[in-house]
Amino acid sequence: MSALLSVENLRIELDTRAGVAPVIDDLSFSLNAGETLSFVGESGCGKSMTALAIMGLLPEKIGRVASGSILFNGEDITKASDERLREIRGNDISMIFQEPMTSLNPVFTIGEQVAEVLRRHQKLGRKAAWSTAVELLNSVRIPDAARRAKSYPHQLSGGQRQRVMIAMALACKPRILIADEPTTALDVTIQAQIFDLLEDLQAQTGSAIIMITHDMGVVAEIAERMIVMYAGRMVEHGNVDDVLSRPRHPYTKGLIGCVPHLMATLTDSRPELTEISGIVPGLNEFGQNACLFASRCNLVGQQCVQARPKEKQFENTQLSACWHAESV
């Protein structure tokens, strides 16, 4: 089966004050129809930049695809015209963002904003678009949707605003939904509601989901495969269960161990959390021919600072970009 989305050797460069930085450095992965893939990493690791590249929304003038390709259904969208991209966005690929307040327009009612998507992309008339919008708001479990459609964003709670964003994103039944930290600004019980909703909608529409998060718990809860990013590079890739139970990159291992998780049974022992010493490299250090994690790694050896690690593949298809992958 050929993949729905296939990213090959993608390199994205960003102009910074210190020069050109490869914020995505030779990234390859594929996404199959209907599956959920998660990107994990700290701020600045390139996970959101990947999403923006797929959407064709890289920061204008300063960001560009330097090499590689993004194939959606076989079509390279890095070479698509602006017009074609507008068609793809919304219809085929859509996105929800972290802060639902700033992504909604404060001067239009939520019904109008959802209806606009339908008029623009599905060429529905005013009335048809409005009634479909109300149905959509209902399907994302906005209570009393017909009346609520006439509300402005500030009249809704954070959870409801995120539901509106989901309604807009799913209005045209996209093949891919990119969710960039969709619940980071929300309380945990509201987060559970949103995940439940996404799972339901995914089952109905068959959309594939790319979930961007920093929370390993979220990954475990909703994704089948995961990619761990560090300083613009993929450091580990594999099935969620495999990676979480046996990480093959020291950074992944650190990310899992540095957070106190709720376990099945709590005991009296509270071991120290694993610390990842130091901080993420600055943009001026991106792109070196070395392991960028070396300065924070306790397995660091001579080879790590002399050459970028080759990806090592394990039998269970897990990939690790570490010279010491076997001994992690």
Added chain:
Amino acid sequence: MESRQTQDEHDTLLEVENLTVRFPVKRGGLFRKKQWLHAVDDISFTIKRGETLALVGESGSGKTTAALAVARLVNAHAGHVHLNNQDFLALDDEQLRTARAGLQFIFQDPYSSLNPRLKAEAIVREPLESLKSSNRQNSGASDANTSQDHDRIVDELFEAVGLRPEQKKLFPHQFSGGQRQRIGIARALATEPALIICDEPVSALDVAVQAQILNLLRKLQTDRNLTYLFISHDLGVVQHMCDTIAVMYMGKIVEYADRLSLFNNPQHPYTAALLSAVPSVDRNRRSKFKRILIPGDMPDAINPPPGCRFSSRCPAAQPACEESQPELTAKKSGHLVACHLVSETGESPIHFKR
């Protein structure tokens, strides 16, 4: 005050009784009745010396307001706060300034809680200076050596929180988020407070840095026998840091229990829902517990539901729950629970184990 100092109470550092904080709400209409938002509604808890109590809850639960009221950074409408057997809410301004040395804050946002115009050492030194000025007024002691003393204390604090001596001369913007939080911790330790209130101390930090700060807080607690009042929405962090947990919902404590018991055997339906909503990397946990979804959002805090405040979202609610407000009562399980439906023995109406 003498009578308070029995042996058991000597161990108690902070005792909060029936604390209530309310804010007036302006809502149109000249002749409208004045309305109140009860941000914290009649809560009581105690913290023993050297231990950590967590106030947990979601946004709007009143956990931060409760902490601010304990420190008298907002005014309590009713209730008592005893810190070190001293009636904290009854102190006048002058006494309060001295007494505040015994109670310090670590704030959530290390970016906005440090004065950008002061060097790191001046930030850490500031509480010492203000304590000195209030002490001098009280005792008239000479301060010839205090400046050197302060230098020594600042040096020692920088080392204790893991900052290098040469970083004393830097300004806040020259530090990373984690390092700034270390400055905030050093500042909180400067006056050797008996109680430190940690208000979401790691939620603004990247996950890799959180571990450093949490480990540091625990190490300092052991080394210096510190007592923490820990405010957090992150149940993983709470589980790791705290001995006793009070779960808040809409200004009320709904469940109060020790760490193991609360996490392994939650009894209030809200606690159960909250715990079940936390995404976990542990496959066994996911197969052991169901996800309990509670519908909707927290209701309007100005017109809370009559009866139990959680009744509008509670999956187990009965008609009786909407009629009277449940009291926080002790169950045989050792938990304090405010729910009509939890039995005497601590049987929860919610079965969230599969």
